[in-house]
Amino acid sequence: MNPEVTMIVAMNQDRVIGSKKGGIPWSLPRDKSHFRARTSKRWLLVGRTTYLEMTGWFGDRTPIVLTRSLSFQPEVKSHRVASSVPAAIAVARNNGARELVVCGGSAVYHAAIPFADRLIVTKVGFDGEINSPVRFPDFESSAEWRLTAREQWNRDKSNSLEAEMLTYQKKAKNGD
Numbered sequence: 001m002n003p004e005v006t007m008i009v010a011m012n013q014d015r016v017i018g019s020k021k022g023g024i025p026w027s028l029p030r031d032k033s034h035f036r037a038r039t040s041k042r043w044l045l046v047g048r049t050t051y052l053e054m055t056g057w058f059g060d061r062t063p064i065v066l067t068r069s070l071s072f073q074p075e076v077k078s079h080r081v082a083s084s085v086p087a088a089i090a091v092a093r094n095n096g097a098r099e100l101v102v103c104g105g106s107a108v109y110h111a112a113i114p115f116a117d118r119l120i121v122t123k124v125g126f127d128g129e130i131n132s133p134v135r136f137p138d139f140e141s142s143a144e145w146r147l148t149a150r151e152q153w154n155r156d157k158s159n160s161l162e163a164e165m166l167t168y169q170k171k172a173k174n175g176d
């Protein structure tokens with residue numbers, strides 16, 4: 001059976017997820033903890049750019065690196081490589097994964113969203129970088145997604161930005 005495909009992302013109101021220069025343009029420790037917890041011990045799908053930014057971070061997670069390069073060598077032997085989203089889903093399935101968590105970046109979110117069952121979106125109250133082209137796909141104008149959970153994160157001593165954590169499920173073909 002294919003694994004469930006979950007996409008996890010932090011974006012601002014304009015769906016910006018990354019700075020033009022690379023990296024994430026805000027720091028929100030609460031979201032980092034949420035991301036660490038939600039990806040722990042999971043199979044992940046990451047684009048080559050994001051994988052290289054996250055070198056040394058993966059720990060108990062197994063990333064599958066999406067790349068068109070036939071010669072790409074991951075940093076750790078157990079990390080995997082795939083040249084398409086269906087090929088990555090097949091790698092996860094053949095290894096018994098029940099879930100594949102898509103962790104970006106922008107190119108990978110765009111390629112993977114047709115295959116996604118669930119979106120976990122942290123919407124961050126950050127209005128810098130409004131011109132960055134590094135964005136999440138425009139899922140909000142599609143009728144395909146149902147909001148199933150919403151959690152407000154207020155500012156506190158360690159988190160200088162407000163955020164909302166939203167979960168969406170893909171509707172069944174009959175719209176339920």
Ligand SMILES: NC(=O)c1ccc[n+]([C@@H]2O[C@H](COP(=O)([O-])OP(=O)(O)OC[C@H]3O[C@@H](n4cnc5c(N)ncnc54)[C@H](OP(=O)(O)O)[C@@H]3O)[C@@H](O)[C@H]2O)c1
Pocket residue numbers: 008009010011016017018019021022023024046047048049050051053066067068069072082083084085103104105106107108109111134
């Ligand atoms: N806010 C968040 O939640 C979040 C999460 C993750 C990343 N980010 C940010 O996103 C930015 C990176 O995004 P990005 O779009 O530049 O890069 P990316 O999606 O991480 O990686 C792009 C690379 O992935 C490969 N790729 C993409 N689509 C493919 C496909 N359909 N088939 C085969 N290979 C494919 C290609 O590798 P090859 O060139 O090797 O073929 C491509 O150059 C960074 O700024 C990062 O910090 C933000």
